[in-house]
Amino acid sequence: MDRAAIRRMVEEIETIxxxxxxxxxMEVCGxxxxxxxxxxxxxxLPPGLKLISGPGCPVCVTSQxxxxxxxxLAARPDVTVCTYGDMVRVPGRNGSLADQRxxxxxxxxxxxxxxxLKHAEEHPDRKTVFLAVGFETTTPATAAVILAAEAKGxxxxxxxxxxxxxxxxxxALVSGGDVPLDGxxxxxxxxxxxxxxxxxxxAEGFGKPCVVAGFEPRQMLEGILGIARQLAEGRAxxxxxxxxxxxxxxxxxxxxLIGKVFTPADAVWRAMGxxxxxxxxxxxxxxxxxxxxxxxxxxxxxxxxxxxxxxEVIQGKAAPSDCxxxxxxxxxxxxxxxxxxxxxxxxxxxxxxxxxx
Amino acid sequence: xxxxVPGKIVDIAGxxxxxxxxxxxxxxxxxxRVEASLAMTPEADAGDWVLVHAGFALTVIDEREAKxxxxxxxxxxxxxxxxxxxxxxx
Amino acid sequence: xxxGHTDDRIILAHGGGGELTERLLRERIVPKLTNPLLDxxxxxxxxxxxxxxxxMTTDGYVVQPIEFPGGDIGRLAVCGTVNDLAVMxxxxxxxxxxxxxxxxxxxxxxxxxxxxxxxxxxxxxVPVATGDTKVIERRKGDGVMIATAGIGEMRPDxxxxxxxxxxxxxxxxxxxxxxHGLAVMSAREHLVFETELRTDVAPLNGLTEAVLDTGxxxxxxxxxxxxGLAGVLADLIEATGLTIEADETAIPISRxxxxxxxxxxLDPLTVAxxxxxxxxxxxxxxxxxxxxxxxxxxxxxxxxxxxxxxxxPPLAExxxxxxxxxxxxxxxxxxxxxxx
Numbered sequence: 099m100d101r102a103a104i105r106r107m108v109e110e111i112e113t114i115x116x117x118x119x120x121x122x123x124m125e126v127c128g129x130x131x132x133x134x135x136x137x138x139x140x141x142x143l144p145p146g147l148k149l150i151s152g153p154g155c156p157v158c159v160t161s162q163x164x165x166x167x168x169x170x171l172a173a174r175p176d177v178t179v180c181t182y183g184d185m186v187r188v189p190g191r192n193g194s195l196a197d198q199r200x201x202x203x204x205x206x207x208x209x210x211x212x213x214x215l216k217h218a219e220e221h222p223d224r225k226t227v228f229l230a231v232g233f234e235t236t237t238p239a240t241a242a243v244i245l246a247a248e249a250k251g252x253x254x255x256x257x258x259x260x261x262x263x264x265x266x267x268x269x270a271l272v273s274g275g276d277v278p279l280d281g282x283x284x285x286x287x288x289x290x291x292x293x294x295x296x297x298x299x300x301a302e303g304f305g306k307p308c309v310v311a312g313f314e315p316r317q318m319l320e321g322i323l324g325i326a327r328q329l330a331e332g333r334a335x336x337x338x339x340x341x342x343x344x345x346x347x348x349x350x351x352x353x354x355l356i357g358k359v360f361t362p363a364d365a366v367w368r369a370m371g372x373x374x375x376x377x378x379x380x381x382x383x384x385x386x387x388x389x390x391x392x393x394x395x396x397x398x399x400x401x402x403x404x405x406x407x408x409x410e411v412i413q414g415k416a417a418p419s420d421c422x423x424x425x426x427x428x429x430x431x432x433x434x435x436x437x438x439x440x441x442x443x444x445x446x447x448x449x450x451x452x453x454x455x
Numbered sequence: 456x457x458x459x460v461p462g463k464i465v466d467i468a469g470x471x472x473x474x475x476x477x478x479x480x481x482x483x484x485x486x487x488r489v490e491a492s493l494a495m496t497p498e499a500d501a502g503d504w505v506l507v508h509a510g511f512a513l514t515v516i517d518e519r520e521a522k523x524x525x526x527x528x529x530x531x532x533x534x535x536x537x538x539x540x541x542x543x544x545x
Numbered sequence: 546x547x548x549g550h551t552d553d554r555i556i557l558a559h560g561g562g563g564e565l566t567e568r569l570l571r572e573r574i575v576p577k578l579t580n581p582l583l584d585x586x587x588x589x590x591x592x593x594x595x596x597x598x599x600x601m602t603t604d605g606y607v608v609q610p611i612e613f614p615g616g617d618i619g620r621l622a623v624c625g626t627v628n629d630l631a632v633m634x635x636x637x638x639x640x641x642x643x644x645x646x647x648x649x650x651x652x653x654x655x656x657x658x659x660x661x662x663x664x665x666x667x668x669x670x671v672p673v674a675t676g677d678t679k680v681i682e683r684r685k686g687d688g689v690m691i692a693t694a695g696i697g698e699m700r701p702d703x704x705x706x707x708x709x710x711x712x713x714x715x716x717x718x719x720x721x722x723x724x725h726g727l728a729v730m731s732a733r734e735h736l737v738f739e740t741e742l743r744t745d746v747a748p749l750n751g752l753t754e755a756v757l758d759t760g761x762x763x764x765x766x767x768x769x770x771x772x773g774l775a776g777v778l779a780d781l782i783e784a785t786g787l788t789i790e791a792d793e794t795a796i797p798i799s800r801x802x803x804x805x806x807x808x809x810x811l812d813p814l815t816v817a818x819x820x821x822x823x824x825x826x827x828x829x830x831x832x833x834x835x836x837x838x839x840x841x842x843x844x845x846x847x848x849x850x851x852x853x854x855x856x857x858p859p860l861a862e863x864x865x866x867x868x869x870x871x872x873x874x875x876x877x878x879x880x881x882x883x884x885x
Contacts, residue, residue, distance in 0.1 A: 099526055099794075101868040129458065136812070138869020182509070183810075209809070210510025212475065212492060235459070239511045242494040246475030287459045290506065290513045291495075314526055315867040342520040343459075343506050349514055352495040355474075430877040441810065451871040460808045484808055486741035486801030487731065507808070526866065527803050 099315070107319045108142050114326045115146040122148045122278055123325055124414055126268060127285035128155030128442025129313055135451035137315035147322065150277070150414035151444035153267045153367065154285055156231045156260075157184045158412050158436045158443050161366045161400035164260050165190040171227050171258070171393060172203040178221065180214035181229040183207045187439045191401070194439075211236075211243040218247070218255035227389045230257040234291040237261045237378065238352040241359040244384055256389035259380055262365055264288050265296055266376035272304045277414045281307040281325035286317070286340045293348025294338040305334040312340040359384055366400050368436065369409020408435035411444050418448040425449060459508035460484060461521045461528065464501050467493070482507055485527065555650040560680025570678065573656060574644075577663040582639060582674035590674035592639055595698035600635035602626060606691040611658065613732040615743030618691055619661035621819060624748045625770070626695035627669045631750035632766035632822055634703025634757060639674035640666065643692040649683045658689060669748035671695075700757060707784035707825075709764045712855040715831040716781075716789065717824045719752060719838050720745070720846040722774050723802040726816035730809065741801050745820035747843045753822060755837045761830035768822050772876055775814040777823045778851075778861040779875035789861040791851030791873065814863075815876035828852070 115121060125131050131151050134140040140149065153159050169190050172179040179195065186195045186207060199205040204224075208214050211228060218226035230240040240257060247255045264285060271277060284297055289310045297308035307328035311321025320339040328335060338344050356378070365377025380388045390396065402409060405423050410416035418424050418437070428434040430446060437443035462482035471477045478493040482505060489507055493499050496512045504521050505512035522528045558565045575583065582590045604625050611618040623640065630637045642662065646655065666673055724745040731740040749768070756763060769777045774796070778789055798813055806813045820843060826834050831849055838844030861873040 099529075099866045099868075104867050135871055136865075138863070138865030138867050138871045141869040141871060142867070212490075212510045215475070235508055235513065238495050239492075239509055242475045242492060242511070246473060249473060287506075287508060287513065290459075312524060314524055315865075315869075316526075317524065340524075342516050342524050343514055349495055351497055352513070355494065450874050458808065458810045460804065484801075485804040486799070487727075487805040487808070488739040489808065527800060527807060 104142070104316060104319060107323050111147060111323055111326050112144045114330045115144050117330070118146070120146040120148055121326055121329060122150055122280045123283055123322060124150045124152045124271070124279050124281075125283045126152040126154040126264065127283075127288065128158065128440065128444070129287075130154075130283055130285065130311075130318060131444050132442055132447045133313045133315075134318055135447045137318070139315050139318055143322070147326070150279065151411055152414060153271070153370070153412045154233065154264065154288075155412065155437070155440050155442040155444075156233060156236075156262065157188055157440035158408060159262060159267075159367045159370070160185070160188070160231055160260055160436065161368045161397065162190055162402070163366070163398040163400050164258070166192070167390070167395050167397055168229055168258055169193065169195060169198050170395060171389060172198040172205050173201070176225055178204040178206060178217060178224045178226050179229065180206050180208045180217055180226055182231065184440055184442070185229055185231060187433065188436045189433060189439070211239045215243045215246060215252075215255060218252055219250070222254055225254050225256065228255070228257045229260070231260045233262055233264050233285070233288050234356070235287040237360065238291060238355040241355040244359045244380070244387055245355070247387060248384065256387050256392050257380075258389040259360075259378065261360065261378040262367070263362070263376050263378070264292070265300070266373050267367065268300055270370070270373045270376070271413060272300060272306060279306060279414065280329055281309070283318070283321050283325065284308050284310040286310060286312040286344065289338075289340070289344045289348070291349050291352045293346055294336055294344055295346040296348075297336045301334050301336045307334050308336045310336070310338040310340050310344050312343065366397070368400055368412070369402050370413060403434050406435040408437040408443075408445070411437050418445040421445070459506045459513055461504055461506055461516060461525055462489065463518070464499060464503050464505060467501050480505070480512060482512070553651055553653075555646050555648055555652065555655065555680055557648050557680050557682065560646070560678060566678065573652065574659055574676070574678065577659045578666070578673045578676075580672035580674070582672050583676075590639065592674065592696070595638060597701055598699040600630055600633050600697040600699050601694065602629040603694045604629065604692070606693070607687070608729060609687060610732050611654070611688045613744060614728045614740065616746045617658055617661050618689060619658040620665045620746050622691040622693050623662055623665035623669060624746050624819060626693040627671060627748045627750050628768045628822070630695050630697035631748075631753040632768055633697070634700045634705055634753070634766070635697030636700065636754070637669060637671040637695055637697045637750055639672055639696050641694040642673050642676040644676065644678045645690040645692070646678065646680050647683055647687050647689065648680055649686070650688050654688065665748060669750055702757060705763060705765050707765050707781065710781070710785045710787065710825050710853060712787065712853050713828045714764060714853045715826050715828050715849045716778075716791065716851040716853070717826055717831065717834055717838070717847060717849050718769075718774065718797065719749070719822055719844040720820070721797040721799050721802065722769070722818055722821065723798060723806055723813040723816040725819040726773070727802055727805045727809075727811075729817075731805070740805060742799070742805060745818055747820035749820065749822050749843060752838060752841045752843050755841055756824065756834050759830075759833045759837045761833045762827040763824055763830075763834070764827065765825035766822050769818045771817050773813070773815040773817055774823065775812070775873050776875050778873050781825070782859045782861050785853065786859050787853045788856045788859050789851055789873075790854055791861065791863050793863050793865050795848050795850045797846040797848050812876070814873060825853075
């Protein structure tokens with residue numbers, strides 16, 4: 099690790115900030131939030147450089163109604179729920195998926211959607227329901243798995259779809275105008291799929307520099323510095339410092355997979371309400387894999403626990419420490435909202451890594 | 456929202472049409488091996504470096520650039536100062 | 546023998562206390578563990594009264610899967626119990642071993658686990674003095690669970706007490722972290738991947754004895770099992786009311802473990818270890834302890850990873866590779882692989 103280079107970049111940010119009150123950058127992606135903390139980069143940034151968490155934590159933005167359906171399905175004796183680890187402890191109306199497991203439900207953590215499909219193949223007597231959450235990085239995987247399920251003629255594999263799209267969320271936030279933002283640190287791996295060019299309408303249309311960065315300490319610092327430099331020079335452009343993995347165009351085969359299986363639909367984002375065309379539904383020809391249809395369950399209303407500020411936190415309207423429950427009634431051991439449960443959640447990252455002094 | 460790590464494809468199984476498992480790579484991650492579907496990277500070949508996320512290769516990456524970007528790979532490149540990460544011992 | 550034939554596997558009757566139980570003990574268990582304390586096979590073993598204070602510990606082992614790269618539940622059970630005594634400065638005198646076997650366990654698996662127990666006990670130089678065997682109905686295919694107790698004799702010179710820790714004291718670990726937890730995870734069904742990682746499970750009583758023999762002022766020892774190194778550091782700041790400053794570049798970890806943890810979204814500091822001991826030593830004695838450990842089979846990568854300070858408020862802070870800082874906190878509990 100070239101600490102001298104890191105030091106120089108921090109100094110340049112300090113110099114730029116000397117001429118301004120502050121710079122407010124939204125870290126769209128939960129992984130950036132955590133990585134900035136864990137790498138110690140956050141601690142090195144001057145106080146005027148404000149990093150605001152964004153809605154890029156799939157668990158945090160999944161409405162409670164969805165989770166309640168997942169728990170309901172898990173409770174059925176003939177159903178196995180397969181899920182990424184992130185979702186397992188999020189509290190719903192009747193507890194979390196982990197709680198369901200404690201009551202005898204079969205809930206399996208998978209590292210890949212492929213494992214869920216494999217489970218369905220190996221257990222023809224069970225109905226396997228895969229919780230399909232995540233942004234564009236993860237969506238092509240679900241799409242490929244659906245195509246495979248179709249090719250194999252599987253009748254016992256389903257997904258509970260909740261995939262979301264990053265650009266509509268960013269656009270909703272920046273056009274809403276009630277969150278002061280100077281720029282966006284754009285999610286590195288989502289951008290591998292969607293490409294860097296798609297941020298242009300946000301950068302040029304709203305005058306906010308958008309810099310795509312990876313998750314290594316130096317990457318994130320280069321991203322933040324890139325935004326700071328643009329602001330100092332009065333520019334608002336898309337910049338990509340993660341060229342090793344991200345191109346302007348993105349990954350076309352991945353997007354084609356998504357397009358083949360899914361179609362944009364309105365989606366409920368926790369505490370943000372419905373954002374038009376910000377989610378993905380299965381296309382009619384693949385609807386038979388939709389667990390909502392198959393089991394006749396509907397996603398209930400999005401209910402936020404009293405006092406929980408997760409909705410404000412993911413929109414950048416509040417910091418975790420602004421929430422009265424933070425560190426008191428709400429902690430990783432007894433989380434109230436998803437921002438504390440999710441390992442990518444701002445509240446969880448703050449609680450775990452931020453200096454309590 | 457995405458944990459993805461770089462690794463090198465050491466083997467590819469299959470060449471079929473299966474949209475998911477038509478081509479599945481064994482990717483070496485500095486001593487751990489993962490299976491990754493090449494559904495999103497049809498152009499990937501054995502010996503290529505890829506970025507792996509949740510059992511899929513997201514994109515092919517340049518080996519040299521990868522080693523410059525990811526710190527864990529830099530450690531692997533033979534910084535032998537004990538006791539931090541260096542070559543495996545018996 | 547045909548697959549599924551009862552001769553191949555444990556059945557409920559093996560736990561019934563009758564002829565089958567006798568046969569199981571006589572043929573597959575006792576001969577491997579034979580020692581003067583066990584051999585009478587009485588209801589209790591009779592030990593000579595040790596001269597020093599007696600230390601006692603108990604543990605339960607339910608690891609899944611029961612066999613994983615580099616080890617198994619048997620070795621884990623023996624080493625875990627031995628290490629709980631060793632870190633107290635106690636010389637292990639005897640272990641007890643209760644096996645709770647699930648019907649359907651292949652006898653060949655039981656044999657491997659017993660061999661492992663025997664080898665580990667022999668390596669640690671501690672006899673299994675008494676035991677018990679029960680068979681339970683088939684459930685999830687767990688295979689076998691083990692409960693142990695261990696008795697040891699405190700060294701007269703063991704003076705470990707967290708209350709004696711002060712600013713400037715050094716925090717030392719005997720080698721690379723995170724191997725065990727990651728190796729076990731790699732063997733679990735739904736995280737199928739191969740790894741060069743092997744569990745670090747090992748009996749550390751030889752190492753701890755060597756450290757205490759140096760005469761160094763060792764103030765505290767603990768094994769960072771569940772909760773990892775982060776868990777022990779959290780324990781320490783709670784026990785002492787002091788602050789810890791740890792150096793990420795000094796914490797030993799293999800590149801494979803680093804990369805694997807990264808892939809699964811886990812912080813290596815929170816991953817379980819089964820062959821590691823964290824020691825707090827007065828600053829002036831750190832070199833002596835390092836030398837003694839590095840001379841030992843299980844201490845080749847021993848390093849000072851941090852120090853205590855009296856900066857308020859008490860917290861455990863990591864100086865990161867990048868040169869920044871972040872807190873080290875106790876992990877919640879079950880560490881799950883994530884996508885995000």
